[in-house]
Amino acid sequence: MAENRVVQGRMVTARALAELIEGEDVMEAEAIEDADRDCPECGGDVLEVGYMPSVTAFVTGWKCQDCDWKETDRE
Numbered sequence: 001m002a003e004n005r006v007v008q009g010r011m012v013t014a015r016a017l018a019e020l021i022e023g024e025d026v027m028e029a030e031a032i033e034d035a036d037r038d039c040p041e042c043g044g045d046v047l048e049v050g051y052m053p054s055v056t057a058f059v060t061g062w063k064c065q066d067c068d069w070k071e072t073d074r075e
């Protein structure tokens with residue numbers, strides 16, 4: 001069940017959003033959620049998505065809907 005969202009004017013699936021954050025293919029992504037925070041760069045709305053870049057890793061990523069800003073909970 002994928003809910004598509006608009007990011008920088010483009011419709012993306014959870015997986016596509018995770019790949020935008022990661023910069024490469026991911027194995028699996030959870031549903032997109034609205035993060036309870038604003039973009040530090042432009043004040044825009046931030047989306048949150050949990051994903052698995054590989055079988056042994058789980059990352060939570062955030063991406064602004066309006067600009068290039070993104071972040072993960074990786075060390």
Ligand SMILES: [Zn+2]
Pocket residue numbers: 039040041042043044064065066067068069
């Ligand atoms: Zn932004």
